[in-house]
Amino acid sequence: MSQYNIAVIRGDGIGVDVVEEGIKVMDAVGEHHGINWTWTEYPWSSDYYFKHGRMMPEDALDTLAPHSAIFLGAVGHPDVQDNITLNGLLLPIRRRFDQYICQRPSVLYPGVTSPLSGKKPWDIDLVVIRENTEGEYANIGGFAYYESPEEVAIQTSVFTRRGCERAIRFGFELARKRDKKKRVTSITKSNALGFMTVWDRSFDAVGEEFPDIETNQLLIDAACMDFVRRPEVFDVVVAPNLFGDILTDIGAIISGSMGLASSANIDPEYRGPSMFEPTHGSAPDIAGQGIANPMAQILTAAMMLRHLGEEAGAQEIERSVEKVLEVGETLTSDLGGNSTTAAVGDAIVANLG
Numbered sequence: 001m002s003q004y005n006i007a008v009i010r011g012d013g014i015g016v017d018v019v020e021e022g023i024k025v026m027d028a029v030g031e032h033h034g035i036n037w038t039w040t041e042y043p044w045s046s047d048y049y050f051k052h053g054r055m056m057p058e059d060a061l062d063t064l065a066p067h068s069a070i071f072l073g074a075v076g077h078p079d080v081q082d083n084i085t086l087n088g089l090l091l092p093i094r095r096r097f098d099q100y101i102c103q104r105p106s107v108l109y110p111g112v113t114s115p116l117s118g119k120k121p122w123d124i125d126l127v128v129i130r131e132n133t134e135g136e137y138a139n140i141g142g143f144a145y146y147e148s149p150e151e152v153a154i155q156t157s158v159f160t161r162r163g164c165e166r167a168i169r170f171g172f173e174l175a176r177k178r179d180k181k182k183r184v185t186s187i188t189k190s191n192a193l194g195f196m197t198v199w200d201r202s203f204d205a206v207g208e209e210f211p212d213i214e215t216n217q218l219l220i221d222a223a224c225m226d227f228v229r230r231p232e233v234f235d236v237v238v239a240p241n242l243f244g245d246i247l248t249d250i251g252a253i254i255s256g257s258m259g260l261a262s263s264a265n266i267d268p269e270y271r272g273p274s275m276f277e278p279t280h281g282s283a284p285d286i287a288g289q290g291i292a293n294p295m296a297q298i299l300t301a302a303m304m305l306r307h308l309g310e311e312a313g314a315q316e317i318e319r320s321v322e323k324v325l326e327v328g329e330t331l332t333s334d335l336g337g338n339s340t341t342a343a344v345g346d347a348i349v350a351n352l353g
Helices: 015-033 046-051 058-063 082-096 159-180 194-207 221-231 241-254 295-307 310-328 341-350
Strands: 002-011 036-043 067-075 101-107 125-131 135-144 152-158 181-186 214-219 235-241 264-266 274-276
Touching: 002 015, 015 036, 015 067, 015 295, 015 310, 015 341, 046 082, 058 082, 067 125, 067 295, 082 135, 101 159, 101 241, 125 135, 125 159, 125 241, 135 241, 159 181, 159 194, 159 235, 181 194, 181 221, 181 241, 194 214, 214 221, 221 241, 235 241, 264 295, 295 310, 295 341, 310 341
Parallel strands: 002 036, 002 067, 067 274, 125 235, 181 214, 181 235
Antiparallel strands: 101 125, 101 264, 135 152, 264 274
């Protein structure tokens, strides 16, 4: 029997409810596949910030280090600026454990309607590999003359050849494994931001190692246009931190709902725990109502299983979600239904296997 110790951070808003459904599904899969989960909960959230003036304790990263993985719900509160929640919890975890890959798939499943006209199931089936520890989110910079008329703000983007190449190489390797279009598209804005040519040159160098993979390079504005105009041409997309963040939100919404948007923050070298979170945010407008779509969290659980080497369990979750979507009887309001969060979780458990 496999044994995993998972750190659970439910976070804020709907994170509390959707994590519950994710754990429910993983417990059921564990029974099918001989996996024993030990769930260790940490109450780090905006509520923790209100009580302690910080998003997590000083020793939080050391506390997380021994775990097999981190299962995160959502973080964010209307009364806490996003830079506090991000720099107080998410970004320190990504940096400490060098989770340099953010993997975000976008799939138009059977039973789901895209806001783009004429798109059929599986017309959209792409994954964005976002460099996750450098770029615009390196948090190097600051303010001068703070809150005065002369205020100056400076933020420095950090691009290293090593950081670019390892993220891009992961994308090429994934394109081989997916065995779909075998195409990798790189995104920059190097016509205006000359420092991004280090990404372009890294892409060219790594691409030479994969002669079986077709390559393409787009500027971010053209990429955003093509995500809407012809998303079916994309397979694997590799992008720096900021551009990857922007593109994945577009990818989620053209696939039918943010409630289907799964995500993984990965260290492919397994030197510490990787972190798995949906990308829909804490959705404070529907928090506590029991109507949030838990599928993104559950699909994120499948990504965690795959990272841990439990491929059969990951595929079982994905097949069950696909079946529930295709049948269409138990869906939350974002997908045109009226079912509760818990009811959707129960339906996915019932369709496992």
